[in-house]
Amino acid sequence: MKAMFKSQATALALAISFSMGALAQQAPPEPPPALVEIDDVRSEMIAEQIWVPGTVVSRTDSDIASEVAGRITWMADVGEVVQAGDVMVRLDDKRLQLTLGQNDANIAKWQSRVDLLERKQGRFTTMAAQNATSKDQLDEITSELEIARQELQQARLDRELTAYHIAQSQVKAPFTAMVVDRLQTPGEYTSIGQNLLRIVDTTNIEASIRAPLSAIPFIKTDMEVLVKNNHQSLTEKVRAIVPVGNAQSRMMEVRVQLRPGDFAIGSAVRVALPHSDFHQGTTVPRDALVLRKAGAFIYQVDDDNLAQQVAVRTGIGVGERIEVFGEVNDASPVIIRGAERLRPGQKVRYLDEGEQTAAIN
Template sequence: MTRIARPTTRPPTTNPLLIALLALAPVLAACQPQGGHHADAAPVIRPVRTITVEPVTFRMGGSATGTIEARADADLGFRIAGKLVERKVDVGSLVKAGDVLARLDDQDQRNALRTAEANLASAQADQVQARNEESRKRELLANGNAPQAQYDAALLAMRTADAKVVATQAALQSARDRVGYTELRADRDGVVTTIGAEPGQVVEAGQMVVRVAQPEEREAVFNVAETGIRAAPKDPVIEVSLAGAPDIAAVGRVREISPQADPVTRTHTVRIALDNPPDALRLGATVVGRLKQPPAPVVELPGTALFEEAGRSFVWVVDPKAQIVRRQPVVIRPRDGARDTDGPVIVTEGLTRGDIVVTAGVHSLSDGQRVRYNQKIETAAAP
């Protein structure tokens, strides 16, 4: 019977040096550079959308309706109360300085004048008598035929009579003035624009009877909302044209803006001083006012390109060589109505032609951050 030889199993050889090398292998592998590069973290490159600023013209729109008024007008009324018996002018009448416009019933004033004249005559008679008495007493006192007390009484009576004459003279002048106040006279050349009282009506002192305007200096008056005033440029030139006839027009500049809004309409009164207005722009005419300015290149950006910090507006501008963004302060024109972050904004300062502006993701960027943007460039308006 043949025996089959079986291999004898021997225990593995234990080598201390081999064991140490096997233990260090993972550590050495971790320290070994991968692919010849350092293991530093790569900077974050954010993709963004951009537009490039290019010249595009822009003209402001919008208009307002107003009226033509005189720059200087005056409400004329009597200085005393009374019954109006005559009015010599009507709306549209041309008047000269000093012309009589209306009259009051002057019977009461003339009676007061006659009373004042009589009082003055009486006071003057008393004055003559008192002066003669003072003269006699002075002579008697000098001769020793009258006591000092009698002369003092005569002197006092004379001075009282003199004062009474002065008072009655002033009363007479006042009575004469009141008679004059029954006539309403124009204090300037102009045209009557409003009538406030009719003959037979009893008017109070100071009540407007006639309004006289100076037509040589005319201006357009508009009621403008607060947003329209904020959106207007500095020292704007306004074109004012006759409603229904735009070819009849004049230009002017803002002379006055009411500091307080009307409590009902919440609008401000804007007065436009006109330069050489045509005769067709008469007082009371309805006109339309528009900003007159040549089309000017501006920057119009989407609202998403804008962000604000500490009350100032900024955009991110891309440096195309370094592929980084920098913060750029800008000045924008206020927009009408509620703010719409997605609507366009008009930039008046801060950007120039060729600037690459980020339009999306502006709140996740920081100064000097690297970005990646589409080389296919959209354009925005610029100065």
């Protein structure tokens, strides 16, 4: 009996020893693929860039004045959007209405005078033909008639001018714009040419920037440039170049067209302008660079989803991207997030753009 128990114990010990040996011979499990975010490598035309400051302005920013004098009875409020042709300011036109009445009376007076002289001229013409009156009398009546007609014409022009002034007592918007400032208020008396309101077209904006004259050979109209502030960065087109500077600043003005709503009028922006000739270069996002004491490198993902380390040298910066030199494969994506934790040859995985950020964070 003891021999049987001893034999079973020996068999159990041998089985345990065999299992532990088999486990020891198995390779350790591979770590899971690292989660990374990728972007593309681009071969594009690039140039050295300089960042210049600018201000967002409206192409139409006007101080509106009146062509007539009068007391202000109503005025559009600050913040109102007025359409082209809408009344913005109303002036008291009582005095002008009285003048209009005087003009009507003056027209009637001279119209009666003309009618009388025309009848008189007709009678004297008949009498002169019959030698019943002198030609001097006929000439005198003809002269008086011509003077009366001229006075009638002047009276009609006076009425037309008064009617025009009455119309101008309602100051209308010359274009669709927003009222941004009241330079006078209702109840005040305004004189001819005195500014009443400041209106700004908020739908037609651009960036006015001061650039060095040395940039003239490298920029042209309709060229796309990068415009940015503290919150966003957008690509816009150069609308106009004013290649005129002065001896002190050596600066010129460049206007860049902007889309309504992208930037607030009056805000500060920076614009990237080319400052060298364009050349073909390879660029990657700046976040792809991994900097070490030994130099800079990037990680690219091969067809087997393995991270391959590539040593690079950097060139000129182009916005959020930078030129690189080295054995960079244009067809393979570059890792822009998660590269600091990688080892050469490590397996990686990546998700859609929206899922990448959530997963890595």
